[in-house]
Amino acid sequence: MPTFRRALALVLLATGCSHTSFERASEQDTVQAYQTFLREHPDDPEATTAQGRIEGLEFDEAKRLHSVIAYKRFLETYPDAPQRRVAQSLLEGLRFNAAKAADTESGWRQFLAEHPDGSHKEEARTRLQGVQERDTQTTTDLQRVTQLLQVEPSGARREELERKLDDESYAQARDAGKLFAYLRDFTAGVHREEVRVKLLELEVEGLLVSGLVDEAEAKVKTHPLGPKLTGFSARLARARAEQGALARTEPAARAMQAGHYLRDLEDLKRALVAPDPLDRWQAAEELGQHVSVRAVDPLLEALRTARNPLIRQNALEALRSVLSALPAPVAAYEVAVRLESLRERATSSELYLTVAVLLDLSGQVEQAASQYQRVYEAGGTDPLILWRWVQLREQRRQAFSAAVAARQLAVWAQTTAREEAVSEEGGVPLAAARQLCAAVVDARFAAQAITRARGMKTEFPEDLATFERAAQDAVRLSEAKLADAELLLRQQHPGVRTCADQQVAERLSQGVKERTQALQQASSAKLPKPVGTLLMELARERDPSPEVRAVAASRLAGSTPP
Structure with a gap:
């Protein structure tokens, strides 16, 4: 600045000093020039004047830029500069305007943390309170409400937030799992009875779609919350009509129903504990065709024990079939109610496995994977878990990881065969022959999985060749051990069924074909x-076969119902 230079020249003349370096710096009047002077003459009498001029120039530059970064840099570099208070005020103004533009709780909290004694602190506190009140009234984000509660002391606003969390948690509890979570989390919640009514509705609907109409009616009559089930009379009437249609004896009516091709559910439950493991795994396969909530527990017990x-x-696989065919809200309830009962009492590997399977079947794959791992680490090699790991990892396109699990399964099969x-001389126990059958099936499954992995680009391809x-x-x-075992077994027990027996699978497959044909010919059937129409709707909604459901849906959508 010319004025500064003239004043500086007068000072130099008055003192009689001839500091050529300082004169040169003052003529240039730049930060770099003054810094060069200070570096070369740190003890010069004019050092203080030069430092002061540097601070003035830097402050002028910060004002020119007028940004948070510029003012912060100036204050951090020159914390004792005479312009410090002005710079702090300007920085506060910028931050206040930014917080005002964003108008969020986090923004105002950050501003107050940075300027606790600033000139805008009172206005900032007022605006923070306004934002909090607005959020309390408008937000539906449960995590946000929880965060607000964590920093809110006791008082009227905290009570309002607690009511908000209660109401929103209930409003967002759209499935059985969240309904049970509400009962756990809100022990004094205002919506607990409403939640219990919804859970009762799901339980009763499960009975109705399973054909247990009398049981459903009795439950509603005796349950204290039964009168609160709105629309139950109409739903019961519909279920009675479905029951009547399923009871028709005309061949055309019977041919459309999955149950016509299946053994009775109670017979299958008894077969699940038969002496011959082949009877048991075929019973499990067939039980998966019964779209009934009553099929779930016997299958879980078989899987567990x-x-x-x-x-x-x-x-x-049968559990997956049953839950897929049940209405989605009912299936979610059947899973959630069992998970809830296991939450506190799951203390053994068998129960942990049940938890893992239920999580798996409900689509909570990440949680299921950790539970499978827990069971595997606690109980050693489990072919069921390895088999499922192969499937899950292939679904995630983790080819090499799937191959690793398949290799472990192959090792189990080989060890079992040995x-x-x-x-x-000793003969062949039936159970041993059936265990060898499992070894063959799982070894083939593992080999096929590894072959699929080799067909994909993976890390460590040489390892896959070894696998x-x-x-x-x-x-x-x-295969060799199974062939030997079954030859001896047939010699000891002529007529005994072998591992290759597919009678049940063939009967189930034939049933799908016949139901499909019956639905396609429904228009010519002599039925009221x-x-x-009702039988067609039931096939569309509850048949265990996706193929049959698709045919029924197509018939209902594309032609006049019979």
Whole structure:
């Protein structure tokens, strides 16, 4: 600045000093020039003047930029500069305007943390309170309400937030799992009875769609919350009509129903504990065709307690079939009510496995994976878990990881084949032959999974080649041991069924074909029109076969119902 230079020249003349370096810096009047002077003459009498001029120039630059970063840099570099208070005021103004533009709780809290004694503190506190009140009234984010509660002291506003959390948690509890969570989390919640009514409705609906109409009616009559089930009379009337249609004896009516091709549910439950494991895994397979809530617990019990892996694997697939065919809210309830009962009492590997399977079947795969891992680490090699891991990892496109699990499954199959004794002298226990059957099935499954992995680009391809050889060895050994065992078994017990027996699978497959044909020919069937329509709707909504459901849906959508 010219004025500064003239004043500085007068000072130099008055003192009689001839500091050529300082004169040169003052003529340039830049930060760099003054810094050069200070570096070369740190003890010069004009050092203080030069430092002061640097601070003035830097402050002028910060004002020119007029940004938070510029003022922060100036204050951090020159904390004792005479312009410090002005810079702090300007910085506060910028931050206040930014907080005002955003108008969020986090923004105002940050401003007050940075300027607790600033000139805008009172206005900022007022605006913070306004934002909090607005959020309390408008937000539906449960996590946000919880955060507000964590910083709110006792008082009227905290009570308002607690009511908000209660109301929103109830409003967002759209499935059975969240309804049970509400009962756990809000022990004094105002919506507890409403939640219990909704859970009762789901339980009763499960009974109705399972054909247990009398049981459902009795439950509603005796339950203290039964009178609160709005619309139950109409739903019961519909269920009675469905029951009547399913009871029709005309061949055309019977041919449309899955139950016509199945053994009775009670017969299958007894078969699940038959001496022959083959009877048991076939019973599990067939039980999966019963779209009934009463099929769930027997299948879970078989999965939990059976020794033969084929019983357990078939039970898991049967559970998936049952839950997929039930209405989604009912299926979610059947899973959630069992998870809730296991929440406190799951203390063994068997119960942990049940939790893992229920989580898996409800789509909570990440949680299920951790539970499967827990069971595996606690109980050693479990072919069911390895089998499921292969499937899950393939679904995630984790080819190499799936191959690792498949290799472990192949090792289990090979070990089982080696350890099962087969000799003419000792004979072959039926259970041993069936265990060898499981070894063959799982070894083949593992080999196929590893072959699929080799067809994809993965890390460590040389390891996959080793895995494949090991799996093929397991297949050869288990097949050879099974062939020997079943030959001896047939010699001891002529007519005994072998591992290749597919009578149940073939009957179920034939049933799908016949139901599909019956639905396609429904228009020519001599059935009362309402009965034909109702049977078609039931096939669309509850048949265990996706193929049959698709045909029924197509018939209902594309043509005049019979």
